[in-house]
Amino acid sequence: MSPVKKSPIHRFAHEAMATVFEVFxxxxxxxxxxxxxxxxxxxxxRLERLFSRFDPSSETSRxxxxxxxxxxxxxxxxxxxxxxAAAVQAETSGAFDVNYLAGARAAAGKRxxxxxxxxxxxxxxxxxxxAIEVVRIPGKGRVKVPALDLxxxxxxxxxxxxxxxxxxxxxxxxxxxxxxxxxxxxAAGPGPGKAKGERGWPVGARPVGxxxxxxxxxFLRDRALSGSGIAVKGEHIVDPRTGRPARGAxxxxxxxxxxxxxxxxxxxFMVMAADESAALxxxxxxxxxxxxxxxxxxxxxxxxxxxxxxxxxxxxxR
Numbered sequence: 001m002s003p004v005k006k007s008p009i010h011r012f013a014h015e016a017m018a019t020v021f022e023v024f025x026x027x028x029x030x031x032x033x034x035x036x037x038x039x040x041x042x043x044x045x046r047l048e049r050l051f052s053r054f055d056p057s058s059e060t061s062r063x064x065x066x067x068x069x070x071x072x073x074x075x076x077x078x079x080x081x082x083x084x085a086a087a088v089q090a091e092t093s094g095a096f097d098v099n100y101l102a103g104a105r106a107a108a109g110k111r112x113x114x115x116x117x118x119x120x121x122x123x124x125x126x127x128x129x130x131a132i133e134v135v136r137i138p139g140k141g142r143v144k145v146p147a148l149d150l151x152x153x154x155x156x157x158x159x160x161x162x163x164x165x166x167x168x169x170x171x172x173x174x175x176x177x178x179x180x181x182x183x184x185x186x187a188a189g190p191g192p193g194k195a196k197g198e199r200g201w202p203v204g205a206r207p208v209g210x211x212x213x214x215x216x217x218x219f220l221r222d223r224a225l226s227g228s229g230i231a232v233k234g235e236h237i238v239d240p241r242t243g244r245p246a247r248g249a250x251x252x253x254x255x256x257x258x259x260x261x262x263x264x265x266x267x268x269f270m271v272m273a274a275d276e277s278a279a280l281x282x283x284x285x286x287x288x289x290x291x292x293x294x295x296x297x298x299x300x301x302x303x304x305x306x307x308x309x310x311x312x313x314x315x316x317x318r
Contacts, residue, residue: 009192012037016044017052017157019181023164024201026175026192036171040164040178047163050078051156053149060150063123066136068145071126079125079132081152081159081260086119088155088264091280094118096268097240098155102147116240117146158226158263161186165259177201177220178259183227184266186259187220224259226266228252229292239271246271253290265289277301 010033012023021044025033052058059078066072085098099119124135139145157180165186168176175189187201200219218225228237229251237246252269256262269277269289277289281302289301 010034010037012041014041014044016041017048017153017160017180019157019183021160021164021180022178023168024177025168025173026189028173032171033173036168036173039171040167043163043167044160047077047156047160050075051081051152051159053151053153060152063134063136064148064150066123066134066148068136068138071133071135073131073133074125076132077159077163079134081155082119082123082125082134084159084258084260084264085152085155088261088268089119091284092265092268092272093276094241095239095271095276096154096264098150098152099148100238100240100243101151102149116243122146122148154267155260155264157181158184158186158224158259158261161224161259177203179203184224184259184263185220185226186224188222191219191221218253218255220255223255223257224262225253225255226259226262227254228266228270237267237270241271249291249293250296251292252277255288257286261287274299 008026008028008030010025010028010030012025012034014021014023014037021041023037023040025037028036049055050059053060053064055061059072059074062072063074063078082098085096088096089098094116097116097119099116099122102116122137124137126133126135136145136148161178161180161184164178165176165188168174168178169188175191177185177187177191179185185201185203187203189201190199191201200221202217203220203225204217238244239246249270252266254262254265254269256265265280265287269291272280274291274293277291278301281287281289285302287302291299291301293299
């Protein structure tokens with residue numbers, strides 16, 4: 001049998017969105033791959049200018065300053081990110097919320113079961129002719145309008161990876177791996193072909209907190225993998241439904257064809273109970289989740305292709 005042919009791989013890095021984006025390109029010359037990666041990074045920089053909550057001129061910041069009834073013309077990118085965020089919030093029963101900062105402040109001093117309003121009840125994205133506008137929804141009667149303080153970080157980085165991949169494909173660089181700060185990876189093409197049977201790009205899903213219950217490596221092809229956890233930053237993930245630190249899991253990974261969706265879902269799986277995560281994956285076969293619970297046990301729901309391209313059935317470890 002002929003040996004597996006290894007493609008040349010070129011790596012490029014770029015700082016953006018408070019992290020380091022990396023692009024690995026296989027099968028192209030170094031010069032051409034560098035040009036393609038530069039174009040992809042330019043797209044990431046453009047999106048950062050739209051999404052950054054720290055830039056007062058960004059669309060995200062300007063949306064936050066809207067008064068009830070006011071509107072703002074926005075680009076298709078911001079509209080799409082807001083649409084993804086609203087959809088994931090609805091699918092996770094509020095476990096994911098890009099308005100969690102305002103929600104956490106509002107929930108302070110209230111009962112834990114008090115839930116913040118859905119994003120769809122705070123803003124509305126409308127098409128007006130050739131333009132897209134976001135409208136701040138007024139309150140009803142004398143009810144005080146809830147605060148709006150958007151943080152698109154948990155979905156915007158994934159969206160930037162999706163957009164960067166689209167640019168690379170325009171450059172006919174279709175065998176690539178991208179990641180944003182190692183927390184979210186997106187792969188396309190057959191991978192580097194280092195060993196027989198390895199179809200896709202190898203991405204690490206390392207053990208967390210003293211447990212060995214994880215697949216170690218996942219081979220990605222035309223899909224994304226995103227991970228969240230408390231090992232590095234501690235209990236930094238907030239449960240939007242209570243305004244308190246999330247206690248549902250020690251670590252969670254989500255895989256989806258879209259990096260934006262995977263990015264948002266991995267955060268949600270940190271908050272959701274195991275039966276909630278299992279139910280979501282059951283409704284959406286394109287999603288799989290790997291969750292390490294507080295007892296350091298690993299549970300995989302609707303898993304797709306894991307190391308060695310072997311399908312892994314849903315299983316429970318107690």
